[in-house]
């Protein structure tokens with residue numbers, strides 16, 4: 001069985017299911033899912049000056065600076081719950097972030113990350129994002145049924161809302177930025193532990209394929225990373 005003493009990276013366009021799968025994988029593998037988008041949205045909700053600046057960037061569908069994202073990811077990965085590994089959803093998103101992550105992992109003797117790249121057509125992405133709703137309390141992601149909105153979360157009864165960057169103009173901007181960075185990221189990771197998968201299938205089928213990839217990889221000897229991830233560092 002895959003024991004994930006490692007870092008799993010989920011790449012893919014907006015709406016490809018990174019958040020949906022990272023929540024499922026986090027449960028199955030018992031390691032935290034780190035979504036840089038969720039961390040930023042929490043900062044926006046806090047009402048801080050930084051949150052207000054970030055909110056404007058996200059709503060316009062633009063990218064937050066590499067420097068800020070790198071600092072966010074280091075501080076989150078050094079938390080106790082990442083001792084045995086973590087799932088990165090939405091990071092790295094540029095080659096510069098990927099370089100930074102490699103330096104971070106190499107500097108601590110952490111094994112090469114496993115990269116899963118979710119492939120979904122543009123048509124499917126637009127359809128998914130227009131129907132995405134999210135719980136304001138627990139963050140769970142839902143798909144609104146056609147012809148009507150579910151108003152409450154199945155799990156805690158909280159109101160479901162639509163993300164401010166799920167409007168057509170921001171979706172176009174996010175897809176364009178994704179296109180600009182995706183080819184370079186693909187090139188960066190393609191000769192490594194990289195797997196591009198068809199993410200247009202059902203959520204269970206996608207989860208099964210990711211688990212199969214991880215189980216195949218688990219046959220390779222993997223170095224422990226507990227101490228490496230918690231070591232005090234120059235970052």
Ligand code: AP5
Nearest residue numbers: 014015016017018019020036037062064090128132202203
């Ligand atoms: P982020 O929150 O990461 O947004 P994103 O990358 O655009 O991806 P999404 O969250 O929109 O999609 P997803 O792949 O998670 O799909 P989901 O599972 O929700 O980032 C937001 C913003 O923060 C960025 O635009 C940027 O401004 C900033 N940011 C974040 N990270 C950054 C970084 N590293 N550097 C710079 N800036 C950064 O699924 C979508 C819908 O599809 C849901 O309704 C779901 O129910 C449904 N669905 C999922 N899987 C399936 C399936 N298999 N079949 C049918 N429906 C499905």
Ligand code: MG
Nearest residue numbers: 018019035037
């Ligand atoms: Mg997401």
